[in-house]
Amino acid sequence: MGDEAKHDAWTAGQSYEAYMGRWSRQVAAAFLARLDAPAGADWVELGCGTGALTAAVLAAGAPRSLVAVDPSEDFLAAARAAVPDPRVRFERGQAGALPAADATIDVAVSGLVLNFVPDRPAALADLLRALRPGGWLAFYVWDYAGGGLEFVDRFWKAAAELDPAAAALDEARRFPFTTRHAIAAECAAAGFDDVGVEPVEIATVFADFADFWTPFTLGAGPAPGYCASLAPERRAALRERLEGRLGSGPIAMGARAWAARGQASS
Template sequence: MWATGEAYEPYVGRWSRLVADRFVRETAAPGGGRWLDVGCGTGAVTRAVLDLARPAAVVGVDPSRGYVDYARRHIVDRRARFVLADATRLPFPDATASVAVSGLVLNFVPDPARAAAELARVVVPGGRVGVYVWDYGQGGMEAIRAFWDAAVALDGEARTRDEGTRFPLCAPGPLGELLAGAGLEDVEVEEIRVPTAFADFDDYWTPFLGGQGPAPAYLSQLPGEHRAELRERLRAALPRAADGSIPLHARAWAARARRRAD
């Protein structure tokens, strides 16, 4: 499902960069630190850290070789490197990062509590941990919410594939509790809302054909006639501006905390 950076970028990557910039700015970590970006994907958070946080070094970690290769090709800053690894088994000693972050990943980790514990483990005492996820459950990720609403209207079984149903973590309470449960303190949760305007319907629809993520994976399995019916239902349901663009928004929930000082 998560393998091709070139397909991910037009689907969600272009919006994840907007959130990453806001998230890194508001994390407000001192310059010169060592950052760990867990579930780095195509490198949105790593790029934001390099551009905005004045780090000494950033290590991006992802289990997808395709995404790691993409990040290596597109981020050539000498302060950054990328490694293949799982969020629940980070290949780093205890207390080696100043800041550990994870963007748009924890919903897709089979054991998010274990991943949060790993984030807490690798930061130094007093170090910062930050995570954020799309709000699938409360309609905050409007582009994907519209897709599943249309899909479920045509096929009730699609409800079991809907991120809003599958991912209870994507709300303020559960996200904050995740970090507190990892033994972190001073937990804060905030909303990050960004515009996701599509130039036209093709700009909205075509990225769903790339196979990256639950909605595109579901779409790829539909018969051609069913797929066409879903496309036309979406075409009729989405809002349109006078110039034909589709003005939507996306909301992420971000949580930040601190490892207890020794």
């Protein structure tokens, strides 16, 4: 893993909720609404975090079983508390080593994770291994590469103006995977059939500038990890630059994810 991942802090479930969880819940619901998965299926979720997509699957997917996997014990503890449901089993684990036997899963899902996974071909191969013939992989990632996650894009652009070293940390640069074309190509290369990639868009509306800024100071996620690492005067300069651009609020921005699906051969 390169140095640019050094701020990818996946701890502190409450901080993550303030920064990303409130938006990931919305995109999870929109994603599930389009999925049209069969009821009574066996699901696995890679990178469940604090349980945003887990809750959406249970609410709208009518699963028989769901194994939700994440490497972060902090996030798993938050997810277990937030999503008490006998159909779900939370397990510590990593991409590439799902706790699922071969060909036992009908639907494999993942929300906002696959761009962070260092060996994505191995992760996709492992997801395919776990699927029954005819089963589906469905996942989504933010459109970082296209600047589609506007609040994060605005943060990194301002940060790089003040600190040239921040440019290498910008998720738009780090994650060339997050284009429609690259996602489709990697899924097809991994062996999935009938690959499709569609946009899912939500609005991210911040009540005022503090509502926009405060989550960046809490340290959970790449941009907050960077922000929390800054000396107080540099953090204040970044805050001032962003507030000068965005005003005191409310602040309405857009957020686009790419939702992909692919099928295991029957």
